[in-house]
Amino acid sequence: MITKLTELAEWVDSVARRTQPAEIHWCTGSAEENAMLTNGMLETGELMELNPVTHPECYLHRSDPDDVARVEHLTYVCTVDADEAGPNNNWMAPDTAHALMDELFDGCMQGRTMYVIPYCMGPIESPFSRLGVEITDSAYVVANMRKMTRMGSPALQRIEREGSFVRGLHSTGELDPERRYIMHFPQELAIQSYGSGYGGNALLGKKCHALRIASHQARTEGWLAEHMMIVGIENPAGQTRYVAAAFPSACGKTNLAMLIPPEPYRSAGWKVHTVGDDICWLHPGEDGRLYAINPEAGFFGVAPGTSKKTNPNALAMLDRDAIFTNVAATADNQPWWEELGDGRPALDWQGRPYDPKNGPAAHPNSRFTVSIDRCPSYSPEAENPSGVPIDAIIFGGRRASLAPLVMEARDWTHGTFLGAAMASETTAAATGKVGVVRRDPMAMKPFCGYHFGDYWGHWLDVGGGLAQPPKIFQVNWFRRDAEGGFIWPGFGENMRVLEWVLKRCSGEAGAVETPVGLMPEPDAIETGGLSERPDMETLLGINAREWSKEFDQIEKHLEKFAPHTPQVLIDLARELRNAL
Ligand code: OXD
Ligand code: MN
Numbered sequence: 154m155i156t157k158l159t160e161l162a163e164w165v166d167s168v169a170r171r172t173q174p175a176e177i178h179w180c181t182g183s184a185e186e187n188a189m190l191t192n193g194m195l196e197t198g199e200l201m202e203l204n205p206v207t208h209p210e211c212y213l214h215r216s217d218p219d220d221v222a223r224v225e226h227l228t229y230v231c232t233v234d235a236d237e238a239g240p241n242n243n244w245m246a247p248d249t250a251h252a253l254m255d256e257l258f259d260g261c262m263q264g265r266t267m268y269v270i271p272y273c274m275g276p277i278e279s280p281f282s283r284l285g286v287e288i289t290d291s292a293y294v295v296a297n298m299r300k301m302t303r304m305g306s307p308a309l310q311r312i313e314r315e316g317s318f319v320r321g322l323h324s325t326g327e328l329d330p331e332r333r334y335i336m337h338f339p340q341e342l343a344i345q346s347y348g349s350g351y352g353g354n355a356l357l358g359k360k361c362h363a364l365r366i367a368s369h370q371a372r373t374e375g376w377l378a379e380h381m382m383i384v385g386i387e388n389p390a391g392q393t394r395y396v397a398a399a400f401p402s403a404c405g406k407t408n409l410a411m412l413i414p415p416e417p418y419r420s421a422g423w424k425v426h427t428v429g430d431d432i433c434w435l436h437p438g439e440d441g442r443l444y445a446i447n448p449e450a451g452f453f454g455v456a457p458g459t460s461k462k463t464n465p466n467a468l469a470m471l472d473r474d475a476i477f478t479n480v481a482a483t484a485d486n487q488p489w490w491e492e493l494g495d496g497r498p499a500l501d502w503q504g505r506p507y508d509p510k511n512g513p514a515a516h517p518n519s520r521f522t523v524s525i526d527r528c529p530s531y532s533p534e535a536e537n538p539s540g541v542p543i544d545a546i547i548f549g550g551r552r553a554s555l556a557p558l559v560m561e562a563r564d565w566t567h568g569t570f571l572g573a574a575m576a577s578e579t580t581a582a583a584t585g586k587v588g589v590v591r592r593d594p595m596a597m598k599p600f601c602g603y604h605f606g607d608y609w610g611h612w613l614d615v616g617g618g619l620a621q622p623p624k625i626f627q628v629n630w631f632r633r634d635a636e637g638g639f640i641w642p643g644f645g646e647n648m649r650v651l652e653w654v655l656k657r658c659s660g661e662a663g664a665v666e667t668p669v670g671l672m673p674e675p676d677a678i679e680t681g682g683l684s685e686r687p688d689m690e691t692l693l694g695i696n697a698r699e700w701s702k703e704f705d706q707i708e709k710h711l712e713k714f715a716p717h718t719p720q721v722l723i724d725l726a727r728e729l730r731n732a733l
Contacts, residue, residue, distance in 0.1 A: 155179040155269075156179075156309065156312075156313060157313055158312065158313045158316060160316065161286060161312065161313075161318070164286075164320060165177070165269055165286075165288065168258075168267070168288050168322055169267060171255065171258050171259060171260075172258050172259075172260065172261050172262035172263075172267060172290070172324065173260050173262060173263050174262035174263070174265055174266060174267035174290065175262075175263070175264050175265060175266065176266045176267070177266070177267045177269065178266050178267070178268050178269065179269045179271075179309075180268055180269060180270045180271070180295055180299075180304060180305055181305045181306045182299060182304045182305020182306060182307075182308075183305065183306075186305075187296065187299060190292045190295055190296055191212065191296065193292060194212075194214075194292050194293065194296070195212075199214060199292065199293055200212040200213065200214055200293070200296075200476075201213045201214075201215075202486075203477070203482070203486055203487060203488055204485055204486040204487045207472065207485075207487050208471075208472055208473060208475070208487060208488065209473045209474075210473050210474045210475075211471075211472075211473060211474065211475045211476070211477065211488065212475075212476050212477070213476075213477045213478075213480065213482060213488065214293055214476060214477070214478045214479075215478075215479060215502065215503060215504055216350055216351060216478060216479055217328045217350070218503055219328070219330050220328050220330075220349050220350055220351050220354075221351060221479060221516050221518055221584075222351060222353075222518045222581065222582060222583050222584045223351065223352075223353035223354055223360070223402075223582065223583045223584070223599065224330075224333060224335065224349065224354060224583070224584050225583050225584070225585070225599045226243070226584070226585075227243075227333050227334050227335060228242075228243060228334075228335040228337075228354075228599070229242070229243045229244060229245045229250060229334065229335070229336050229337065230242040230243070230244060230337045230339065230365065230602055230603070231244070231245050231246065231247045231250040231336055231337060231338050232244070232247070232339060232340060232603070233246075233247060233340065236604065237603055237604060237607075238602075238603060238604065239601075239603060239604025239605050239606065239607070239714065239717065240604075240605075240713060240714065241594075241598060241601055241604070241605045241714075242601070242602075242603075245336070247338055247340075247341070250334075250336050250338070250345075253334065254334065254336055254345045254347060257324075257326060257332060257334070257347045257348070258322065258324060258345075258347065261290070261324045261326055261347070262290045262324060265290040266290065266292070267288060267289075267290055268288070268289050268290070268291075268292065268294070268295045269286060269287075269288055270286065270287045270288070270289065270294075270295060270298050270304050270305075271284070271285075271286050271304065271305065271306075271308040271309035271312050271318075272284070272285050272286070272287065272298060272302040272303065272304040272305075272308050272358050273285075273302065273303040273304070273307070273308040273311060273312075274302060274303075274358055274362060274363050274367070274434075274448035274449070275303075275434065275446045275447075275448045276303070276446065276535075276536050276537070276538050277303050277307050277308070277311060278538045279446055279537075279538035279539070279540070280538065281376075281434055281436050281444075281446050281538075281540060282311075282446070282448065282538075283319070283362075283363075283367060283370065283448070284308065284311060284312045284315065284317065284318040284319070285318050285319035285320075285321055285357070285358060285362050286312065286318050286319070286320060286321065287321040287322075287323060287357045287358065288321065288322050288323065289322075289323040289324070289355070289357075290323075290324050290325060291323070291324075291325050291350055291355065293350060293476075294323060294350070294355050294356060296476060296522075297352065297356050297453070297476060297522050298356055298358060300450070300451035300476070300522050300523060300524045301356055301358060301359060301449055301450060301451040301453060301522065302358045302449065302450055302451075303450050317342075318342075319342045319343065319344065319362050319366055320341075320342065320343045320344070321343070321344040321345075321346070321357035321358075321361065321362065322343075322344070322345045322346070323344075323345075323346040323347070323355055323357055324346075324347050324348075325348070325349065325350045325355070326347045326348040327348065328348060328349065328350065329348060330348070332347065332348045333347065333348030333349050333354075334346070334347055334348065335349070335354050335361065337361060337365045337366060337602060339365070339366055339369035339370075339602050339603070342366060342370075344357050344361045344362060344365075344366065346361065352453050352478070352520060352522075353453075353582075356453070358448075358449070359431075359432070359449065359453065360599070360600055363378065363432045363434075363448045363449065364378055364379075364380060364432060364597070364600035364601075364602070365600055365601070365602035366602055367434065367448070367602075368597070368600070368601050368602045368603065368608070369602040369603055371434070371611075372603060372607070372608070372611050375437065375614075375615065375618075376434060376435060376436045376437065376615070377434070377435040377443075377611070377612070377615055378432070378433075378434050378435075379397065379399060379432070379433045379434070379435060379595065379597070380399050380401075380431065380432060380433075380595065380596045380597050380600050381397040381398055381399045381406075381429075381431075381432070381433035381445075381546070381596075382397070382398050382400075382406040382407070382409060382410040382429055382430045382431060382433070383395060383396070383397050383410070383428035383429040383433050383445050383447055383541065383543075384396055384398070384409065384410050384411075384412075384425060384426065384427060384428060385425070385426035385427075385428060385532055385534060385541065386423070386424075386425055386426075386651055386655060387422075387423065387424040387425075387426065388422070388423060388655065389421050389422035389423060391422075393426065394544040394545070394655050394658060394659075395428070395445065395541040395542060395543050395544060396543070396544065396545045396546075396547060396651065396654065396655075397433045397435065397445055397543050397545075397546050397547070397623075398546070398547035398548075398549060398628075399546075399547070399548050399549070399572070399575075399595050399596040399597070400548075400549040400550070400551075400577075400596055401550065401551065401577040401579075401580065401582075401593045401596045401598075402455075402580055402582030402583065402596075402599075403455050403518070403580035403581060403582040404549060404550070404551050404577060404580065404596075404631075405549075405630060405643070405644075406430050406431060407430040407431075407452060407454040407455070407459075407464065407467065408459075408463055408464045408467070408644055409647060410427050410428075410429065410430040411425065411427045411430070411464060411466035411467060411528055411529075411530045412425055412464075412466075412644065412645050412647060412648060413425065413465055413466060413530075413645050414645060414648040415645045415646055415648060415649075415682065416682065417679075417681065417682045418648050418652075423648065423652075425530050425648075426530060426531075426532035426534065427466070427525070427528050427530040427531055427532055427535075428445070428447050428532050428534055428535045428541060429445075429447025429449060429525070429535065430452050430454065431449060431452070431453070432447065432448055432449055433445050433446075433447060434446050434447075434448055434540075435543065435615075436540065437615060437618060437619055438539075438542070440620070440621070441619050441620025441621045442542045442543070442619065442620075442621045442622075442623075443542070443543045443615075443619060443622065443623055444539060444540035444541065444542055444543070445540050445541055445542075445543050446537075446538075446540040446541075447525075447535055449525070450524060450525055451522060451523055451524045451525050452467075452470075452521070452522070452523055452525060452528070453520055453521075453522050454467060454520060454521050454523075455518065455519070455520060455582065456477065456480050456488070456490040456515060456519045456520060456521050457490045457491045457492060457513070457515050457517055457519060458490075458491070458492050459471075459490070459492070459493070459521075460492050460493055460494045461494055462494070462644065463492070463644045464644070466528055466529045466530050467521075467528075469529050470523050470527035470528045470529065471488070471521055471523060473527075474523065474524065474527060475521050475522060475523040475527075476521070476522040476523075477519070477520070477521050477522075478519060478520045478521075478522070479502040479515065479516035479518070479519035479520070480502060480515045480516075480519040480521075481498035481499075481500060481501050481502055481507060481514035481515045482498065482499060482500045483496045483497060483498060483499055484497075484499040488521075489514060489515065490514070490515035490519060491513050491514065491515055498514035498515070501513075501514045501515075502514065502515050502516040502519055516581075517581035517587075518581040518582055543623045544623055544624070544655070544658040545623050545624050545625070545626060545654050545655070545657075545658055546568065546623045546624075546625045546626070547625075547626045547627070547628055547654065548568075548571055548572045548575050548595065548596070548625070548626070548627045548628075549596075549627070549628045549629060549630065550575050550576055550577035550578075550593065550596075550627075550629060550631075551577045551578045551580070551629075551630075551631040552576065552577065552578070552590070552629050552631060552632070553578070553631060553632065553633040554632065554633070554699070555696070555699050555700070555703060556627070556629035556632070557627075557629060557632075557669075557672065557692060557693050557694070557695065558628065558629060558630075558632065558641055558650060558678070558689075558692040558693055559626060559627070559628045559629075559650050559653065559654070559672075559673060559678070559693075560626065560627050560667075560669060560670035560671060560672050561624060561625070561626050561627075561654075561657055561664060561670055561671040561672075562624070562625040562626065562627070562670060562671070563670070563671065565613070565616035565617070565619070565622045565625065566613060566616075566721055566722075566725065567625070567670070567725065568616070568624075568625025568626075569609055569612045569613055569616065569625075569722065570722050570725050570726070570729075571625060571627045571670070572594060572595040572609075572612070572625070573594045573595070573605075573609050573612075573711065573722055574592070574594070574707045574710065574711075574726075575592065575593055575594055575595060575596065575627075576590050576591065576592045576593060576706075577590070577591065577593045577596075578590050578591075578631075579591055583599060592706075592710045594608075594609070595608075595612075604714065604717050605714045605717070605718075606714035606715065606716070606717020606718040606719070607717050609714075609718065609719055609722060610717070610719045613719055613721065623658075624654075624657060624658055626654050626657075627670065628647075628650060630643045630647060631643075632691065632692055634688070634691075640687050640688050640691060640692055641687055641692060642683060642687065646683065649678050649679050649680070650678060652678075652679065653673050653677055653678055657671075662674075662677055663677070664677075667695050668695070668697075668700075668729055668732035668733045669695055669700060669729065669733075672693055672695075673693060675689070675693075676689075678693075697733045700733055701730065701733050704726060704729065704730040704733070707726055708723075708726050708727075708730070711723055711726060
C-alpha cells in the first residue's frame with residue numbers, strides 16, 4: 154500500500170480490479186519521474202522532441218485527428234434529480250451512467266500502466282484549495298498535469314491529512330468518438346472520462362474538477378468557481394488592483410492575463426502581473442471583499458494567433474519546458490502555427506508534409522502547456538494562500554456587432570444580469586460549428602455543474618453578502634466594421650480600456666448613464682498614440698432598435714431557466730427594455 158489513507162487505497166484497488174492494468178505507478182511529481190515518463194513517450198512516439206537548441210525541453214504531441222477539442226455533446230452532469238443539472242447540461246441518471254462507464258472501463262488498461270496522480274488545485278497551503286486524485290492510463294496526461302497542477306507527494310500528504318478528495322478516473326480507451334463520455338457525479342465528488350486524450354476532456358483537474366465539480370461545491374460552501382483569468386494591474390503610483398475576467402474559450406483570456414501595456418503606459422510606469430489565465434475561485438473575505446485564487450499552476454493555451462504582436466509574454470515562455478499539442482513543425486523542428494510570424498511549416502499538425510490544400514498547418518485548437526512561473530509577467534501572488542482582492546470583474550464576449558467596447562453595471566445585481574445575458578460567437582475550442590452566436594452566461598455554458606437558474610441565484614447571494622463587492626463590467630474587443638475588419642486594435646491596447654475600469658474603481662473617472670449600462674464619457678478612453686483613432690462613436694454607441702431585439706432574446710433565454718431564474722433578473726430585463 155502506497156498511501157496510509159484507506160479510502161484512497163481501496164478506491165485505487167477497485168479501479169485496478171476493473172481496468173486490469175499491467176502496472177500501477179503512484180506519481181510523486183519528481184524530476185526523475187518526469188524524465189522517465191518523457192523518455193518512455195519519446196520511445197512510443199507519443200512525444201517528439203522539438204529543436205533542442207531553440208526549444209530545449211520542448212515536446213510535440215500529435216493527438217488522434219478525431220480527438221482535438223472538448224466534446225460538449227458527450228459531457229454529462231449526473232445528478233439524482235435531472236432538474237439539478239438544469240437545461241444547460243446534458244444529464245444522465247447516476248446509475249445509468251455508472252453502468253455505462255463500468256462497461257467501458259472493464260479491462261481497458263490491460264497491458265498499460267495505470268498512473269495515480271494526487272493533485273491540489275490551488276496553493277498547497279491555501280484553505281481555499283481543493284484536492285483530487287486522477288487515475289489515468291495516459292503518460293501524456295501525467296506530463297500535462299505536472300505543469301497544470303500542484304501534483305505528487307505534497308498533494309498526497311494534504312489528501313491524507315484531510316481525507317477528502319475528488320475521484321477522477323480517465324482512460325484514453327480506443328479513442329473512438331462513439332465510445333467517448335465525460336461524466337460528472339457532483340454528489341459523489343467523482344469524474345469519469347473515457348475515450349479522449351484531449352486536454353479539457355482528459356486533464357481532469359481543469360474543467361471537470363476546477364469548474365464543474367467545484368461550482369457545485371462552491372454553491373454549497375458559499376463561494377464561486379469561475380471561468381476567469383486573474384490579473385494585477387499596477388499604476389504609476391505603485392498601487393496594484395486585481396481584475397478577474399470571464400471570456401468564452403479562445404476569446405483572449407490568456408492574452409489579456411499577460412498583456413504588455415503599450416508604450417505611453419509602459420514609460421509612465423504601468424505594469425501587469427499575471428495570476429491566472431483560465432480559472433478563478435472567488436471567496437468572500439472577512440473584510441467584505443472577494444478574494445481570488447488561481448487553482449491551476451500552468452497554462453493550457455491556444456497556440457494559433459499567439460505572436461510577438463498579440464502576446465509577446467506567451468512567446469517568451471514557450472521557448473523551453475513546454476508541451477505542444479497539434480501544432481505544425483518547421484523544417485528544423487521548431488513549433489509553428491498560423492500568425493506566429495517567423496518561419497514556415499514543413500509538417501502539419503498531423504505530421505504530413507504541409508500542403509495548404511489540407512487546411513491550416515496547425516490545428517485551430519492546437520495548444521501549449523507550460524508552467525505559470527515560466528511567464529515573464531508571472532505574479533508571485535499566485536502562490537498567496539489568501540488569494541488576491543478583486544476590484545473589478547469583467548465579462549467579455551466575441552460579438553461582431555451590438556455589444557459596446559465597455560460598459561459598467563449599475564450594481565452587483567445588474568452585473569449578474571450582464572453575466573447571465575452574455576453571448577459570444579463559438580470558437581474551435583469545442584467540437585461543433587464555429588462563429589455562431591450563442592448565449593454563454595458568465596462564459597460558463599460548458600462548465601457550470603448545476604442549473605443556471607440556481608447559479609445566478611447563487612451569484613446574487615454571494616454578492617449580496619459583500620460589504621465591498623467588486624464593480625462589474627462588460628467588454629467586447631471584437632466589434633467589426635462594414636468591411637469585416639476589427640474596429641478596436643485589441644491585445645496590449647486593451648490596457649486603455651482597463652485604465653478606465655480601474656479609474657472607475659478608484660473613483661477617478663466619470664460615466665454616463667444609459668439604459669444598458671454606465672458608459673465612458675466621450676474621450677474617456679485614451680486613444681493618443683494609436684496609429685489611427687478607432688471609430689469610438691460606433692464602439693461606444695447604443696442602437697436602441699438592435700438592443701430591443703437583443704432584449705427579446707435575453708428574456709427568452711432567462712425564461713428557459715424558469716422557474717429557477719431569480720425573479721429580480723427577469724424584472725430587471727423588463728425594466729431595462731422599457732427604459733430603451
Ligand atoms: C480551455 C477552454 O481549454 O476553455 O481553457 O477550452
Ligand atoms: Mn477555458
